[in-house]
Amino acid sequence: MNNHFEGQSFLKEIDFTPQELTYLIDFASHLKAMKQQNIPHPYLQGKNIALLFEKTSTRTRSAFTVAAHDLGAHPEFLGKDDIQLGKKESVSDTAKVLGSMFDGIEFRGFDQATVETLAKDSGVPVWNGLTDDWHPTQMIADFMTLKAHFGHLAGLTLTYVGDGRNNMANSLLVTSAMLGVNIHIGAPADLQPAATVVALAQQYADVSGSEILITADPTQAAANADALYTDVWVSMGEQVDYGARIQALLPFQINADLVAATGKAETIIMHCLPAFHDHQTKTGAALGEKYDLPALEITDDVFNSPQAVVFEEAGNRMPAIKAIMAVTLGNLFIPDCLFA
Structure with a gap:
């Protein structure tokens, strides 16, 4: 042993x-x-x-x-x-x-x-x-949450929408490919994963059977998703034009329309938190009021819906x-x- x-x-x-x-x-x-x-x-x-x-x-x-x-x-x-x-x-x-x-x-x-x-x-x-x-420790919690809900991992489809170049997108892409989970990344062309990360994931996908889809079409990304996943649109410490970033990523917001685009009634909603789903934070309120938005990356109704597992995920x-x-x-x- x-x-x-x-x-x-x-x-x-x-x-x-x-x-x-x-x-x-x-x-x-x-x-x-x-x-x-x-x-x-x-x-x-x-x-x-x-x-x-x-x-x-x-x-x-x-x-x-x-x-x-x-x-x-x-x-x-x-x-x-x-x-x-x-x-x-x-x-x-x-x-x-x-x-x-x-x-x-x-x-x-x-x-x-x-x-x-x-x-x-x-x-x-x-x-x-x-x-x-x-963000490897987050991955163990995330895929633990997925397995708890579906009883298995291989063959599931996980869709991540938003900033496709950040640590969460990188980790979800590679881990899904490793574990045989189909992974869809929906992000604007200039916010899609680095070629090196995609190539790494593809090596594992070739063995596991995971299918990788990277697209600038949020509806295509969401299709057939067992889980819809997003993260904040600006990472901690990142210096960007918030207005331009919000305008670019608003089509990738997880809202009722995107949930419906999965075509599945049992799709679960995931988020690694913190989330700007309302104006109950200083940052969420400031950005929401400045750009006239009630929520950013995920709407409050979806975040608090029965399909959302974000707090189980956090506890895990x-x-x-x-x-x-x-x-x-x-x-x-x-x-x-x-x-x-």
Whole structure:
């Protein structure tokens, strides 16, 4: 028996095989059930986890913190103003220091190179809580949510509409291709995924049977979707002309018409949050009032409809992250036959 995960980092989806991603999804569901049944699972008893955050966070920070406590570990939050990461101390030097004290490191920030350096030089497992390129912990939660609703993943069709070049689009494209889920990306031509990301996804799709569709036609993108997925139209820290971006992406808003365009009554609605579905946030209100829109990437009626699973999806971030930390740091017994 060889634990395929022990000591490994999770920096992007392709760090693990499709079989290993499937195991993580199923193990996350198992841990969720154990928590609901009040069955203790302290696989990381006595471990110490560093949580490095360059970007602010609600779900990722909360999920890592609660998951660590449930696993018996101690999480230590280190925000961008708490340590010298990249300012007075190089990422490499910081990695070596933290690796000498902590058993695992989470990083959420901008540059994928930062999390890669942390993993290379710390000597402990490092988990990507989000970079500008990839969002792998979100993927375990998302596909866990899909599997819970449909009972399987292969053959489902997932449609993502909006900014097709951001970390969510990248991760959904590649992960869907890995797991045999048909993936449609609906985005304007200048906001479609990079050719390198599409080529990577296609390599996996050729093996899994996943069909990839990238189109500037939102109705074509939505056709036959089992799940409609969107994200905010401007990523954290991105400097753009909001008016031009909104005008470009308004045809890709998830609204009642786009939901109807799926042609399916059981389509679920997904969003990684936060969402500008009303004016109950300062940003949503400011943009909504300036551009005379009640909502941006998703309308309030759809966001709060019975088809929406956004809060179940958000809650699944915790068991998903728990599964990732447990398998890479918990010295678990995982039979080889699961990956044959």
